[in-house]
Amino acid sequence: MKRLNAPTCCPSELFDECVRGLSNAALRARFVVQKALLESANANYATSSAAQTWCKLPRALHGHPDQVIVGNLTKGELVALYDEGMVGSRGAARKKYDEIKLLAHDECPYCGGCGELVEEEGIGTIDHFLPKARFPIFSIVPANLVPACGTCNTGMGSRFPTAPELQPLHPYFDAPHFFDEKWTTATVSEEEPVMVTFDVNPPAAWSENDRQRVVQHFKSCKLRGRYRTKVASDLSSIIAQRKTVHRDLSPEAFREVLKAVADNELLPINGWKRSLYYGLADSVWFCANNFAA
Ligand SMILES: [Zn+2]
Structure with missing residues (x-):
């Protein structure tokens, strides 16, 4: 329950960098073709953030990595864009990932600093406020990426409530x-x-x-x-x-x-x-x- 400023990185640049981080050239090309469609996810997220109605956004099926989510891109591929293109990359996307982690200043915004932020490599984890397993379209939307302690991140898992009054607090967008x-x-x-x-x-x-x-x-x-x-x-x-x-x-x-x-x-x-x-x-x-x- 600590408010943070949302990441300032450009969603469009982050998308390009994450795509470059993918090892499969054919998959990279398919992402490039769908860029405009994927970019609309940022606008949808912003609309939901203004009204705190994230729970109304469409969900992917539980499991089912082959489910097509947008264009011809599957849930598994959208998750890989984050896992491989951002977290696993050695390029600019990984740098942005590390910068988002620093936004927390060593205090998890969900628990106010009672979990352990410090992990082997440094400074905690990034939580998908809308879990990527159910909302893969937002897997690399900067506004959906929240630095968090490992306990809060794994504790909330891939569940997200369907009722507005049960939604967790969003450290970037909820009221002061x-x-x-x-x-x-x-x-x-x-x-x-x-x-x-x-x-x-x-x-x-x-x-x-x-x-x-x-x-x-x-x-x-x-x-x-x-x-x-x-x-x-x-x-x-x-x-x-x-x-x-x-x-x-x-x-x-x-x-x-x-x-x-x-x-x-x-x-x-x-x-x-x-x-x-x-x-x-x-x-x-x-x-x-x-x-x-
Ligand atoms: Zn925490």
Whole structure:
């Protein structure tokens, strides 16, 4: 849930570069003939992005790599344009792939940075917001390529909902309130050992559609469990400090210490860390406890 600027690379140039990355000359020639038709995919994607109606776009069959999608090009060939022409190429298309990965600045826009972005070769993966297995026509549409951590990327898989209110948040095109307003909560167990439970509670003023979308996003990215696994080291260090350097702070003063971290605008407001610190600061029990026993 971190907003990103969409890639600025030219779709037409990217298409040419991906085609050049294909090893089969006959296939390259067939792509060149269909360029205009394939380019219309960019315009269709932009129209859906303006209305957040990606789920209404036509789907390919599950499996069936031989299904013809556009002109005489099959689903398998459109997927190869990405796999071989872009990811596997050593040319300009691969450079663009690497540049898109850098847009995330090491923080996955879907989970706000709780997955591992770092892989063997560097900086994470690229997710097809509309999965290429079901929407192969958008396999190299730049606006459909989103840098993501491996956990979010594989977690969402090739599924995409058919109902608008169940669509995940699009880091390039969804409205600012999804990314700027607080809709995650963290509840403290108020007994030792301290446990924190994460949930979703979007602002009441939001539309029902938007409220459902964040509930679904939280669920699809499995954030309840993933956030829980992130808090342990911060929580034990906060408690250790409360016993030592923060020992003499009043509950109000300790709350201010926690609030200062929660208010860090450099981190996503709905990421695990800010959510955790807001939850701790809101707990009268936690702020008053000096964990002396
Ligand atoms: Zn992620």
